[in-house]
Amino acid sequence: MDIFEYDKQEGVELLCGVDEAGRGPLAGDVYAAAVILPQGFVLEGLNDSKKLTEKKRDLLYDAIIENAVSYCIATASVKEIEELNILNATFLAMRRAVEGLNVQPKLVLVDGNQNPKLSVHTRCVVKGDATSACIAASSILAKVARDRYMKQVAYDYPQYQFEKHKGYGTALHYQMLDEFGVSDVHRPSFLKKYLSGKQNKTQLKGALGEQTTADYLVANGYEIVAKNYHSAYGEIDIIAQKENILAFVEVKTRKEKGLATAREAVSRSKQTKIINTALMYLQENGLKKQPRFDVCEIYLDSDTGTIVTEVNYIKNAFTGDGRNAYI
Template sequence: MDLYQYELIAYDQGFSAVCGIDEAGRGPLAGDVYAAAVILPRGVEIAGVNDSKKLTEKKREALFDEITARAAAYSIAAASVAEIDEMNILRAAMLAMRRAAEGLSVKPDLALVDGNCDPGLGFATQTIIGGDGRSASIAAASILAKVARDRYMKELDQKYPEYRFAQHKGYGTRLHYEMLERYGPSPVHRRTFLKKLLK
């Protein structure tokens, strides 16, 4: 399926501002969860846009700059570790998505959202399982969310160098678990993700 098929169908149905929304960082043991919303100008195709997980870090960084330069509008938002622990990761991810949509300078009339959960945006929404590999708008959002979160984790690495956040980005790698056993959890670790470890 063409990556722009969902957008083209939406335009044919009369929608005028279609945004793609995706999140990054639902799985890690540490750090905020990020989301991005992107409205690509109609007729504009950005070469190389795809599911962020299929791209190298170097390619994501280059596409981040191109997407932010060429998008009709984009917004990046997050939900904090405290919010994740308070409401659970799924609800926090949905909150980050709503914040990203609300931050757009152009008001969208349709959202294409990765996954099968409607974040409750207050306007027309279409959820697409595997959307980051099927819709250009969602793929663009996945790249912005992933790059923004990785940059944030590198900042946390400066603050908490002992955990090596720049290497594993907060995911539950062997190295990360070794650092947790050695130093215990930091203020940016998700306590609800570490219940077994903290017992």
């Protein structure tokens, strides 16, 4: 049975199809469309939107809008997705789409197996976008409208290349997230696992850098007296002593070399926080040694980020006196 015959057998004059687009992406609003096609209407090539090319969807989109008895495209925002969860936000978009029709349908066919609790008689149709013509039409309107919306989002946030992945969790999208972080069009609840993993990776990278620095210092005659010392001003990664010197060490761990040196990467405000924290340490411990502020830059391999490829230790890094003074 083809999709037009399925609708014809319903025997309902004002038969409405409803479908959504954008439940799965990591970013952007979720879309839904409701479409009432003329009874007995046949549109060549109408099918599940996922089985059509972008060009074919665009052509059918125009034809559906031109011939529909009534149609409405509605959305639920990222904020609503976060407040309601994606399923309930999708149902909200579906209800908005049906309520936005200028003709009241007699029966609504909804793609899937979950009822969005519409105000009119509703029946769920599993794989409805490949079964019913009116659902297929709604799937095309929702898909095309959302894709066009994501192209506009891409214009506003060009760094994420939304026009290519439409917000879905592709390798490119995760690469852009790694580089630029999370934007206000992303769905935080969809990124919990990613953000947790990213945080863990950052922590592991930092721990590797600090341990490598500590090992390097010990190998060069220093004694480690404190790690991750905290004060109200901030934190010092490592404090080490050798002879009459007490070194306060900031560790910078990177996967690749950049244009800025380690010393340049430690801003003036960061230096001030470290100096104030060092003063707190000296007051608490009463050590009569010459304080020195150093930076140790640890480079990791670019592939796995777990193998140390270079250790660059800079003495008196805050003053510039020892930019090339290595242990």
